[in-house]
Amino acid sequence: xxxxxxxxxxxxxxxxxxxxxxxxxxxxxxxxxxxxxxxxxxxxxxxxxxxxxxxxxxxxxxxxxxxxxxxxxxxxxxxxxxxxxxxxxxxxxxxxxxxxxxxxxxxxxxxxxxxxxxxxxxxxxxxxxxxxxxxxxxxxxxxxxxxxxxxxxxxxxxxxxxxxxxxxxxxxxxxxxxxxxxxxxxxxxxxxxxxxxxxxxxxxxxxxxxxxxxxxxxxxxxxxxxxxxxxxxxxxxxxxxxxxxxxxxxxxxxxxxxxxxxxxxxxxxxxxxxxxxxxxxxxxxxxxxxxxxxxxxxxxxxxxxxxxxxxxxxxxxxxxxxxxxxxxxxxxxxxxxxxxxxxxxxxxxxxxxxxxxxxxxxxxxxxxxxxxxxxxxxxxxxxxxxxxxxxxxxxxxxxxxxxxxxxxxxxxxxxxxxxxxxxxxxxxxxxxxxxxxxxxxxxxxxxxxxxxxxxxxxxxxxxxxxxxxxx
Numbered sequence: 001x002x003x004x005x006x007x008x009x010x011x012x013x014x015x016x017x018x019x020x021x022x023x024x025x026x027x028x029x030x031x032x033x034x035x036x037x038x039x040x041x042x043x044x045x046x047x048x049x050x051x052x053x054x055x056x057x058x059x060x061x062x063x064x065x066x067x068x069x070x071x072x073x074x075x076x077x078x079x080x081x082x083x084x085x086x087x088x089x090x091x092x093x094x095x096x097x098x099x100x101x102x103x104x105x106x107x108x109x110x111x112x113x114x115x116x117x118x119x120x121x122x123x124x125x126x127x128x129x130x131x132x133x134x135x136x137x138x139x140x141x142x143x144x145x146x147x148x149x150x151x152x153x154x155x156x157x158x159x160x161x162x163x164x165x166x167x168x169x170x171x172x173x174x175x176x177x178x179x180x181x182x183x184x185x186x187x188x189x190x191x192x193x194x195x196x197x198x199x200x201x202x203x204x205x206x207x208x209x210x211x212x213x214x215x216x217x218x219x220x221x222x223x224x225x226x227x228x229x230x231x232x233x234x235x236x237x238x239x240x241x242x243x244x245x246x247x248x249x250x251x252x253x254x255x256x257x258x259x260x261x262x263x264x265x266x267x268x269x270x271x272x273x274x275x276x277x278x279x280x281x282x283x284x285x286x287x288x289x290x291x292x293x294x295x296x297x298x299x300x301x302x303x304x305x306x307x308x309x310x311x312x313x314x315x316x317x318x319x320x321x322x323x324x325x326x327x328x329x330x331x332x333x334x335x336x337x338x339x340x341x342x343x344x345x346x347x348x349x350x351x352x353x354x355x356x357x358x359x360x361x362x363x364x365x366x367x368x369x370x371x372x373x374x375x376x377x378x379x380x381x382x383x384x385x386x387x388x389x390x391x392x393x394x395x396x397x398x399x400x401x402x403x404x405x406x407x408x409x410x411x412x413x414x415x416x417x418x419x420x421x422x423x424x425x426x427x428x429x430x431x432x433x434x435x436x437x438x439x440x441x442x443x444x445x446x447x448x449x450x451x452x453x454x455x456x457x458x459x460x461x462x463x464x465x466x467x468x469x470x471x
Contacts, residue, residue, distance in 0.1 A: 084346035085239035102246035107334035118150040120196030150198035184310035211336035226294040227327040232335035252283040258379035284414035288315025313360030362388035
């Protein structure tokens with residue numbers, strides 16, 4: 001009788017290895033099916049599905065290559081000439097590029113209460129570079145839950161080529177309105193707001209890229225209190241390289257008495273009181289380009305002052321009106337939007353950049369700053385003789401809304417703005433040797449010029465050393 005030979009140690013080792021390999025291959029699926037198991041790094045995440053970092057499929061009807069080729073930078077051209085930023089570099093950046101999440105890490109842990117309302121996104125466009133405009137639209141579609149975008153309204157402010165906006169209407173949600181003449185940012189935004197059919201309005205510029213989860217915190221704050229006007233932290237898209245650079249989340253909007261906007265750090269008192277780094281930041285003014293507002297509240301407040309021209313000063317007028325008439329302004333650190341900041345405007349102002357800004361800011365100070373407007377005129381002497389139009393309807397609006405005085409704004413919203421000590425200044429003339437600085441009218445506008453002094457006992461002498469002395 002033949003004996004059965006026992007398996008050797010080598011055969012047992014091979015069998016054990018095969019069993020282990022089979023178990024390893026099946027383990028991920030078995031683990032996912034275990035009750036209470038935590039999702040692994042490859043498991044689907046709810047927010048990741050809503051806000052994909054990779055772009056969604058866009059309709060084939062949109063010919064992106066043809067759209068961009070129509071206005072591409074040509075070799076030998078000055079890349080800054082048309083748009084006041086580097087068009088060559090802009091054209092090299094993909095329309096669906098990935099940008100890094102610049103938020104505080106705690107922002108990704110936030111949850112959103114209840115059902116958030118959809119919004120109409122309004123973008124004013126005037127001769128915008130096509131690659132920058134397309135990246136704005138693509139970032140909106142790729143980093144925003146589709147159900148929160150009711151529509152994207154492009155208000156074409158009489159661009160030289162209507163196709164800049166019209167060709168983009170084949171993309172999801174995008175609509176286009178075209179002005180029959182140049183109206184400027186302010187009236188164009190009002191037209192877009194009038195056409196919008198969502199209850200929440202989102203205003204953006206045409207050279208932005210929104211970041212991850214940008215819209216949700218903005219909508220939540222407005223849904224909780226319709227009188228809030230909220231703005232994202234505005235990251236920087238470098239105008240030379242188009243690199244996306246994170247901005248500090250510890251800044252707010254401020255200004256000086258000439259109504260020059262500036263970003264300023266939070267005060268030491270505010271920083272100490274902020275125990276939560278992602279809590280909303282109260283801001284005296286917003287930059288004005290990017291914000292979310294309830295449409296009914298926007299209209300109740302009088303939308304924009306449509307007698308302002310082209311661009312400039314409207315952010316002060318809106319900010320004062322919001323605070324003084326019952327609302328509030330906030331910057332939300334968990335909302336990030338990149339913006340191309342340029343050193344100059346790429347378009348012309350019919351009445352000149354300076355005159356337009358003075359007209360718009362004069363309308364603001366005459367309506368909203370009460371007796372404190374004298375400090376504006378002290379900071380901008382040439383503004384005194386510039387026309388600013390009829391403001392009776394805005395004064396009536398202020399009365400009808402029962403808005404608070406500007407002193408209340410200074411005491412409760414912006415106490416950091418120092419009120420000048422009027423004893424430090426006195427009326428007089430500025431003299432250099434035998435000439436004095438005078439305001440003169442040249443072809444209908446006021447300018448500063450040196451003229452022979454007519455004589456005065458109260459003059460400021462501009463000596464050779466450049467030091468002004470009262471004499």
